[in-house]
Amino acid sequence: MQKIQTTNQTIWYDDSVLNDPPEQCCEPEYWQQQNKIIGSAQGRGTTWFIALDKMDAALRHYRRGGLFGKLIKDHYIFTGWESTRSYQEFQLLNTLIEAGVNVPKPIAARTVKRIFCYQADLLSEKIPNARDLVAILQEESLSKEIYQKIGTEIGKMHAAQVNHTDLNIHNILIDDLDNVWIIDFDKCYQQDGSDWKESNLSRLSRSFHKEVNKRQIKWSEDEWQHLISGYSSI
Structure with missing residues (x-):
């Protein structure tokens, strides 16, 4: 796992899979410009499906559910970079893969700090077929x-x-x-x-x-x- 960190943003990524710029990998607009979006799905928000060089991927922005999610859609209290939902899921997927469980391969996770809160994204493998x-x-x-x-x-x-x-x-x-x-x-x-x-x-x-x-x-x-x-x- 590689990491890029600035004052208000951290990106963790797997450079064995990701050939595109890590700083852009969680931006749907970037993938649209590259003509690499191959589909989407609707849930709490839009999940974008992207054709990477080595595999297809799914890009998801973390959003809240339930009544609270209608008030605060995608912000979470920041208590440390490694406590964020994107980092935690990225690490957990790697732990499961090491244990031999069939789960999507994590490709990149991003956390953007907003004063006391943060927003997050995860790019992971789209299981083919x-x-x-x-x-x-x-x-x-x-x-x-x-x-x-x-x-x-x-x-x-x-x-x-x-x-x-x-x-x-x-x-x-x-x-x-x-x-x-x-x-x-x-x-x-x-x-x-x-x-x-x-x-x-x-x-x-x-x-x-x-x-x-x-x-x-x-x-x-x-x-x-x-x-x-x-x-x-x-």
């Missing part, structure tokens, strides 16, 4: 083996003591080679003990049930047991 479980299960059921793979990937994440505080089926992807990926580690962290792991799994189970009712996904309670079988194999 992958869709989330909601999109897939709206069209077809998944095999026992895929559910076991999902459980195994979550088991590896938990073995690395990473608490995914928003583990739901929108944040689990399957690519065209049937590899399982876990995404969106904002506000996630490493945690001692094991009590919280059951809470992660319960949240995921509720997510399946919610989408059965909301989007009529093709899923049954029996398939949860295949996932747990894979999880328990770690």
Whole structure:
């Protein structure tokens, strides 16, 4: 990891992936000028998809959710560069990759200090030819083996003591080679003990049930047991 720091800005980046100027890599306007934007997605804000020289990437600006997010959209209290959400997620993704968990590769993180607050951005790998479980299960059921793979990937994440505080089926992807990926580690962290792991799994189970009712996904309670079988194999 390389770092560029000025009075009011710090950028951490992986120079083995990023060939473009690090100072510009979190600016959508720069990528537009380079004609490298290949798409976008809407969530709390716009995620831009970018064609880098070595891989496709996703650029996300950190935004608040909920009622508070309507008042203060994208500012956070600054308590130190390494306490910022962009740096924390960048580091956590690297920790998970070292632990053998399939997560997007972090490419660059930026924090811009605004007196007492900061704004942040993250540039990370866009998993090629992958869709989330909601999109897939709206069209077809998944095999026992895929559910076991999902459980195994979550088991590896938990073995690395990473608490995914928003583990739901929108944040689990399957690519065209049937590899399982876990995404969106904002506000996630490493945690001692094991009590919280059951809470992660319960949240995921509720997510399946919610989408059965909301989007009529093709899923049954029996398939949860295949996932747990894979999880328990770690």
